[in-house]
Amino acid sequence: MALRDLFELKGRAALITGGARGIGKACAAALAEMGADVALLDIHKENLATAVADMEALGVRAVSSLCDVTVASEVEEAFAKAVETFGRLDILVNSAGITIWAKGEEMTEEQWDRVIDLDLKGTFLCCQQAARIMIPQQSGSIINIASMSGQIVNIPQCQVAYNAAKAGVMQLTKSLAVEWAPHNIRVNSLSPGYTATEMTMTVPEYHAGWEVLIPMRRMARTDELLGAVVYLASDASTYTTGHDLVIDGAYTCL
Ligand code: NDP
Secondary structure, eight states, rough: OOGGGGHHHGTTTEEEEEETTTHHHHHHHHHHHTTTTTEEEEHHHHHHHHHHHHHHTTTEEEEEEETTTTTTHHHHHHHHHHHHHHSSOEEEEOOOOOOBBTTTTOOHHHHHHHHIIIIIHHHHHHHHHHHHHHHTTTOEEEEEEEGGGGTTTOOOOOOOHHHHHHHHHHHHHHHHHHGGGGGGGEEEEEESSBBHHHHHOOOOGGGGHHHSSTTSOBBOOOGGGGHHHHHSSGGGGGTOOEEEEETTGGGGOO
16 A cells, blocks of 8 residues: 555544544544544534534534533443444544643642543543444544643643643553554554643743743644644554654653
8 A cells, every 4th residue: 555545534434522622623624634524522512513514614524412521421422423423433532631720739629520530531431432333343543632741740830630630641541552452443642742722822921931841942733733643543553552642842851
């Protein structure tokens, strides 16, 4: 097969959580551009509707589910809808996630639970649903959006729950990669550094302090993550599993 054809995703079906905006939406558009049909899961109804229209404009089929990934029954329903629509599921991108900034000694139990529930449990619940579809297929690629925060501690903001959750996502990824390798299901994580999305653009007063710590001296654009997403989703990476792909402008090298 020609190298170029290894990246082809025509005929594949992808599900993207947090797909209504930010990194999730950018990943969905990249997979759609390479030919995949896409199912978008999110809690934001209006953004979801816009995102579906944007995906359809790329010439693929797109469906959406209003789904809170921390609720197992909603996740199950949303995955069932995707399979009913597309007949299969080849790619899962887990991008839904939040951070809450609070000093460790002041963080409330509710804040801790909210971050761990969404970033770690939500990722697991979606991986689990994907595997229940992909094991009978004996194929699939799962991409968990972790973070460089899974291996370094960001400053000056305090985000212990987020850092712990993302480290958890990285180890969850490795564990499931080993468990599901015999089923030809690959599980990888992608760890961005600071990336310009709504999550980070709402705190412009922090940017200069962050950028001085990044060897490339700037934050990433979402489009700088997409080659990696297509690589991990496609047949270009059939022997890559259990890997954490860091895209951080060399932040974690220091
Ligand atoms: P955004 O906040 O821009 O997008 C996250 C999306 O997820 C939003 O549409 C949000 O909806 C949705 N969402 C929130 N809660 C839930 C839920 N319970 N169930 C389903 N969907 C939900 O974030 P980013 O695009 O910046 O981040 C995406 C992922 O990338 C996250 O996992 C994040 O931790 C990770 N990441 C981001 C970095 C960055 O610098 N931006 C760096 C490293 C990792 P709503 O708009 O209603 O909240």
